[in-house]
Amino acid sequence: MHSHLIFQLNKQFPNPVPTETLSQQFNCSAAEITEAVEELRALGLVIHSYNSGLQLASPLYSIPGIKTYLNTQTFGNQGLYLFETIDSTHTYVSNNLSTIDHGSVLLAYSQTAGRGRRGRKWSSPIGKSLSLSIVLKEFAAQMKPTLLTQLTAAALQQALSETGLPIAIKWPNDLLINRRKVAGVLTEAMFERQVLQAITIGIGINLNQSQTDFPTEIHTKATSLALETEAPFFADKLIAQFLQYFEQFYQDYQQSLDPEPFLSICRQESAVIGEIVTVVQGDKRRDVEVLGIEATGELLVRDLSSQEQMTLISSEVSLRNPDGSYI
Ligand code: BT5
Numbered sequence: 001m002h003s004h005l006i007f008q009l010n011k012q013f014p015n016p017v018p019t020e021t022l023s024q025q026f027n028c029s030a031a032e033i034t035e036a037v038e039e040l041r042a043l044g045l046v047i048h049s050y051n052s053g054l055q056l057a058s059p060l061y062s063i064p065g066i067k068t069y070l071n072t073q074t075f076g077n078q079g080l081y082l083f084e085t086i087d088s089t090h091t092y093v094s095n096n097l098s099t100i101d102h103g104s105v106l107l108a109y110s111q112t113a114g115r116g117r118r119g120r121k122w123s124s125p126i127g128k129s130l131s132l133s134i135v136l137k138e139f140a141a142q143m144k145p146t147l148l149t150q151l152t153a154a155a156l157q158q159a160l161s162e163t164g165l166p167i168a169i170k171w172p173n174d175l176l177i178n179r180r181k182v183a184g185v186l187t188e189a190m191f192e193r194q195v196l197q198a199i200t201i202g203i204g205i206n207l208n209q210s211q212t213d214f215p216t217e218i219h220t221k222a223t224s225l226a227l228e229t230e231a232p233f234f235a236d237k238l239i240a241q242f243l244q245y246f247e248q249f250y251q252d253y254q255q256s257l258d259p260e261p262f263l264s265i266c267r268q269e270s271a272v273i274g275e276i277v278t279v280v281q282g283d284k285r286r287d288v289e290v291l292g293i294e295a296t297g298e299l300l301v302r303d304l305s306s307q308e309q310m311t312l313i314s315s316e317v318s319l320r321n322p323d324g325s326y327i
Contacts, residue, residue: 001026001036003082007062009047009054013232016053043084044110044126058208058226060109060127061235069240075134075250076243079104085126087113089133093200094190102137105243114204116184117173117315122204123215128224130205130235134246137198140254145199146314147259147297149173149187152201154262155245156183157269159238160205165228168271170327171290171299172314175205176271179327180223182206203242207233221326259295267293271327276304278320279312287322 008025009017019030026033037047037054046057063082070076079101086092089106091113100106110126124131136148153169160167160175160183168176175183186202206214206224214222225233249262267273272290279286279301288301291309298311321327 001028001032002040002084003062004064005033005036006040006056006060007064009056010059010062010065010234010236013056013059013234016048016050016055018053022054040084045084046127056127058127059232059234061107061130061239065236066239069237070243071240072243072247074103075247076105076240077103081106083108085110085112086131087111088115089131090115090186090188090200090202093133093135093198094188097135097190097198100135102135104135106133106135107131107239116186116204122184122186123218123222124204125209125213128206128208128213130203130207130239132203132205132239132242134201134243135198136201136250138254139199140257142257143253144297145187145189146172147253147263148199148201149185149314150259150266150293150297151249151253151262152185152187152203152246154265154269155249156185156203156205156242157265158245159242160225162238162241163225163229165225167269169266169269170271170319171266171293172297174271176327177223177228179271181218181221181326182223182225182228201246205235205238207235259297263293263295263297272299272319275327276322277327278322278324280318280320281316290319 019033022033023030048055063080086108088111089108108131111124111131114122114124116122149172156175157167157169165177170176173185174181183205188200190198208226209224273292276289279288287304291300294300294311298313300311302309
């Protein structure tokens with residue numbers, strides 16, 4: 001009932017929907033609708049009640065809404081699950097790996113312990129953000145998890161660009177609009193007795209946050225699609241488009257083992273190639289000029305003090321502006 005209720009409220013957004021209309025649609029009593037609304041409110045979702053009916057505070061994606069647009073063979077087609085609230089979609093996958101099939105897609109309206117790279121926190125407030133994990137169990141042995149991060153960043157860049165906004169990729173895993181982070185990618189390889197069992201790809205996208213919805217420490221570096229478009233953002237189509245791009249890149253890469261189609265997007269839409277940046281690696285910092293992205297997915301840079309060229313591995317470094325601020 002929750003997902004269908006949200007789908008109907010979203011369809012009419014921002015207009016309120018009379019409870020009677022909903023109870024007719026679902027063939028249930030008004031009391032049952034009120035009960036479902038109370039359950040959603042208890043989770044933290046904001047649903048207004050007016051004389052004229054019920055209205056969502058901001059648009060929400062739903063399984064029936066995504067399926068309206070979904071055209072994939074595998075990803076999201078064979079298993080599309082939505083949690084209203086969860087600790088982390090990635091943690092759920094690692095705890096339930098044996099029961100989750102290849103190609104499954106898990107979504108959550110909110111995460112209480114969403115995570116980024118190297119144990120960092122990912123903010124995913126209820127009803128405003130998108131948290132999504134894709135489970136991969138069928139892969140060619142030569143496919144590299146680091147390249148899958150680039151593949152996902154390219155798919156996300158393509159899908160987000162359909163909004164008309166300028167979307168740049170900050171190697172390896174950030175998606176930016178006007179130098180503010182709108183989305184991030186997290187790839188995790190899962191091993192059992194040293195044998196690779198699965199790769200989980202996670203993406204977090206800021207959909208309908210206002211600036212004050214972000215934790216204070218990221219106020220100046222984060223943005224949302226609603227802030228950038230200056231309108232409430234409907235994510236159903238974006239999710240379906242992302243899965244479509246992801247599937248295309250993934251199937252092509254699995255067959256050809258050629259990363260160029262997605263790496264060329266990472267290069268073309270890069271926020272850092274040609275820039276001077278500071279590389280942060282543990283306690284060490286060095287200023288470099290970014291020259292390009294190698295076929296391995298590594299970043300090719302020139303050290304400004306030694307003039308030496310070197311490649312950087314994404315799992316080890318972060319990039320900052322030379323003044324220490326977020327790029
Ligand atoms: C990322 O890490 O950007 C990866 C984000 C992946 C999140 C997804 S959601 C589904 C799946 N389940 C999970 O638990 N995680 C994945 P990283 O590059 O390490 O960036 C983390 C940093 O971004 C933090 O240290 C903050 O500075 C900043 N940050 C946190 N939340 C943010 C947000 N909502 N928007 C922009 N920046 C944020």
